[in-house]
Amino acid sequence: xxxxxxxxxxxxxxxxxxxxxxxxxxxxxxxxxxxxxxxxxxxxxxxxxxxxxxxxxxxxxxxxxxxxxxxxxxxxxxxxxxxxxxxxxxxxxxxxxxxxxxxxxxxxxxxxxxxxxxxxxxxxxxxxxxxxxxxxxxxxxxxxxxxxxxxxxxxxxxxxxxxxxxxxxxxxxxxxxxxxxxxxxxxxxxxxxxxxxxxxxxxxxxxxxxxxxxxxxxxxxxxxxxxxxxxxxxxxxxxxxxxxxxxxxxxxxxxxxxxxxxxxxxxxxxxxxxxxxxxxxxxxxxxxxxxxxxxxxxxxx
Numbered sequence: 001x002x003x004x005x006x007x008x009x010x011x012x013x014x015x016x017x018x019x020x021x022x023x024x025x026x027x028x029x030x031x032x033x034x035x036x037x038x039x040x041x042x043x044x045x046x047x048x049x050x051x052x053x054x055x056x057x058x059x060x061x062x063x064x065x066x067x068x069x070x071x072x073x074x075x076x077x078x079x080x081x082x083x084x085x086x087x088x089x090x091x092x093x094x095x096x097x098x099x100x101x102x103x104x105x106x107x108x109x110x111x112x113x114x115x116x117x118x119x120x121x122x123x124x125x126x127x128x129x130x131x132x133x134x135x136x137x138x139x140x141x142x143x144x145x146x147x148x149x150x151x152x153x154x155x156x157x158x159x160x161x162x163x164x165x166x167x168x169x170x171x172x173x174x175x176x177x178x179x180x181x182x183x184x185x186x187x188x189x190x191x192x193x194x195x196x197x198x199x200x201x202x203x204x205x206x207x208x209x210x211x212x213x214x215x216x217x218x219x220x221x222x223x224x225x226x227x228x229x230x231x232x233x234x235x236x237x238x239x240x241x242x243x244x245x246x247x248x249x250x251x252x253x254x255x256x257x258x259x260x261x262x263x264x265x266x267x268x269x270x271x272x273x274x275x276x277x278x279x280x281x282x283x284x285x286x287x288x289x290x291x292x293x294x295x296x297x298x299x300x301x
Contacts, residue, residue: 015081019094019118019202020052020110022170023101025160026132027124027184033096035195038210042202043091045083049074051095052110053103063099077113092202101166111173118202119170124184125296126161126282127274131266133157151270153277164284171288181289271300 021032033047053059054072063072074080084093100106101121110117124132134150134157151158170179180201187194191212199206266274279297286293 014089014093015084016114017084017093017095017117019092019120020100020114021094021096021120021122022106023098023121024123024129024163024166025098025102026129026136027098027122028182028187029096029098029122031187031191032120032122032198035191035210035212036094036096036198039199039204039208041091041204041208042094043084043087044094044096045087046095048097048099049080049083049095050097050099051075051077051080052106052113053097053099055105055109057105059103059105092204094202101163101170102160104169107169107173115174117178119174119179120182120198120201121167121170121179122182122184122187123163123167123285126163126278127271127296128266129161129184130158130274131270133160135264147267147270151274151277158274158277161278162281164281164288167285168288181291183291185295266300268300275299 021029021036023029030047033044036042037044050072051074053063054075056075074083087093100110110119130151134147134155137157153159167179167181180198182194182198192209195210196206199208275297282293282296285291
């Protein structure tokens with residue numbers, strides 16, 4: 001079935017997305033992207049374009065310092081609109097960029113440019129999200145501390161899980177009817193039911209079923225952190241690797257892949273410390289959204 005009420009009349013040709021999946025990072029957005037782009041009534045030009053988080057100010061400069069200047073490949077409205085220029089206007093246009101939930105400037109920029117857009121946020125237990133973020137940072141060579149020292153409240157993978165302020169920023173700029181909150185745990189437990197809700201929210205056929213047997217963005221962890229840091233440091237990535245012949249880059253990719261194993265589970269003492277850090281924020285988020293987040297407050301098994 002479809003949701004005709006989701007369609008919004010327009011007085012001019014559309015040039016911007018009908019919906020945005022705004023995050024959170026490490027909360028199933030890669031799987032959402034892969035599944036949603038299979039839908040015949042949806043058009044998405046790519047994942048993590050990040051246009052709405054580029055403010056040409058300290059926020060953008062900080063992220064480019066940490067992740068490289070190509071972190072924001074699309075910086076102008078004209079370049080962003082060009083990504084959708086060839087898309088059928090009858091389709092639901094969308095973009096997925098987890099940075100939008102974290103970004104202090106993104107809600108205002110989205111409201112100013114696309115005030116009618118529908119917003120979808122996937123929220124994951126912040127304890128598990130923080131640990132998954134740490135694993136990703138280690139894998140990418142950006143985190144070298146021992147696990148027991150890596151979860152101070154100021155670290156990015158911990159800060160990203162303080163959802164209350166992030167969600168409130170959007171509710172300060174948009175009517176609550178334009179924001180859909182999805183719990184990652186519900187999505188992981190029942191992909192099909194969650195996708196049907198998402199499809200209904202953006203006004204496309206809810207009976208479409210993408211291939212749900214495929215797993216996306218499976219977490220891995222380097223067996224040797226020293227070897228991983230050697231092949232993932234910025235000098236290697238930005239200078240040495242591009243200068244290698246194709247066969248050598250292929251061998252380097254194989255060596256990197258061979259060094260990756262299954263991600264570890266959260267040690268109980270780290271789980272307990274992260275839960276202590278997040279408890280008050282979880283309770284504030286629960287009051288703000290009326291979601292039942294009691295499962296997030298459970299102590300480690």
